[in-house]
Amino acid sequence: MLVKNDRISEIVDGKRVIVKKPELLAPAGNLEKLKIAVHYGADAVFIGGQEYSLRANADNFTIEEIREGVEFANRYGAKVYVTANIYAHNENIPGLDDYLRALEEAGVSGIIVADPLIIETARRVAPRLEVHVSTQQSLTNWKAVQFWKEEGLERVVLAREVSAEEIRQIKENVDIEIEAFIHGAMCSAYSGRCVLSNHMTARDSNRGGCCQSCRWDYDLYQLSDGREIPLFSEGDAPFAMSAKDLNLIRAIPAMIELGVDSLKIEGRMKSIHYVATVVSVYRKVIDAYCADPDHFTIRDEWVRELDKCANRETAPSFFAGFPDHTNHMYGTHSRKPTHEFAGLVLDYDPETGIATIQQRNHFRPGDEVEFFGPEIDNFTQVIETIWDEEGNELDAARHPLQIVKMKVKRPLFPYNMMRKEN
Known part of the structure; x- marks a missing residue:
């Protein structure tokens, strides 16, 4: 029951x-x-620098790009937080002081950190x-939160593994800002505390090298008297350790x-279409509820909108209590989004009704x-x-990032997006 x-x-005016x-x-x-997230309604963004971040395969930001991102975000009243959430080894210590000073000088609002070494260093140099304790610390009780307070x-x-009741108890017992995940990938281990990638690919999960081994397809065998007996028949769907x-x-x-003070969307590796769609939906939900909570209802169109960019099945996970088997994916553990990102609007001419679009998928x-x-x-x-840009008629927009023009029936704005149904 909602309290x-x-x-x-x-x-x-008589309304709550x-x-x-x-x-x-x-x-x-x-x-x-970053620019898309802010444009579509984010109050803040979290990014990774070129070092000390758990998404080594993301594009990540140079210090110069961080400065530009901070300037852009601040222009629209948004904040930038930088993840420095690896578990550091001795070899990661040199250069840490200079890196944190550079983040401070770039105007970053705060850093998201798991390792006490980085926390102590940031407070000193x-x-x-602001220093925010990362979900990598797996905080699931109010006493642990009180420690960091x-x-x-x-x-x-x-941690992603807390329920609504546990959040309530934490807020009641500790006066500290709480950030919690509301959308995105779940981990088969406690918030990334995993070494599967280390074992499978020699990439350190806790220093940005996770290759999502849990989502691979596996055949299972029972070892009996030195013989490997398959547990699945040929043609059965493979096994995976993949959470919804x-x-x-x-x-x-x-x-x-x-x-909850900050509602967090996961997905630094996701596309700009994903970022735009998910941020836009949650912006509408938050604003609508806050404006009139006593008469609020979830609109079906918001739920359908999230399906347009979802590549896996979804579930409420731990929020409603300890999840059961329905929160796990069996057999085919990926799904196709209902729509694919086709183009990004760069410009619109109100006199001709013609939009300039950067191609992102064939149309x-x-x-x-x-x-x-x-x-x-x-x-x-x-x-x-x-x-095309020279006015030549095309039979298709088939080249990546190709700039094309087309007539549209309503006005458009830069950063609007075009998609088509799969």
Whole structure:
């Protein structure tokens, strides 16, 4: 049952409204994704630098790109946090002081950290940086959170493995900012505390090298008297240790009433289409609930919108209590999104009604496409004619990042997106 929290609400014109709105925190694997996340409604983004981050295979940011990202985000009232959440080895110590000072000088609002070494170093050499305890610390109880509060830290990122009741108890017992995941991939281990990648590929999971070995397909055998006996018949679906992705869209009212300070979306490795779609949906949900919580309902269109970019099945996971077998994927453990990203709007000419679009997937005249963005209502249309930049008619936009022009039936804006149904 949803319990109203009077500490975060007021009565305005006879109506209850949420005045302490939570931060919407979005992933940004590169500068383009950062700009998209902010444009589509994120209050803050978390990024990785070229060192000390757990996403070694993301594009990641140079210090110069971090400065540019901070400047862009601040222009729109958003913050930038940098992940420095590896478990450091001795070889990672040299250069740490200079790196943290560079982040502070770049204007970063805070860092997300797991290793006490990095926490202590940041407080010593870059005191203006907020220090947030990473989900890698697997904080699941209020006593552990209290420890970090007493250490002087501003915020903790809870483990993905906490329930709504556990969050309530943490908020009741400790006066500290709480950040919690609401959407994205789940881990088969406690928040990344895993060495499968180390064993399978000699890549250190806890220093940014996770290759998601848990999502591989496996054949299982029983060893009996030196013989390997297959546990599955030929043609059976392979086994995987793959959890369904987290999806808490229906739990956002509860998260807000619990007083969670920052609602976090996972996905620094995901596409700009994923970032735009998920951020846009949760922005609408948060704003709608905070404006009128007593008459709020989840709209089916919001749920369908998330399906347009989902590549795995989703579940509420630990939030409702300890998850059962329905939160695991069996057999085929991936799914196709209902839509694919086709193009990014660069410009629109209101006199001619012609949009300039950067191709991101193959499309051609006759395809039905959908346009969406924060300034417009979603609309669909059939593509009639496509031209290249010189005005030559094309039979298709088939080249990656190709710049094309086409007539559209409604006004568009830069950063709007075009997608088509799979």
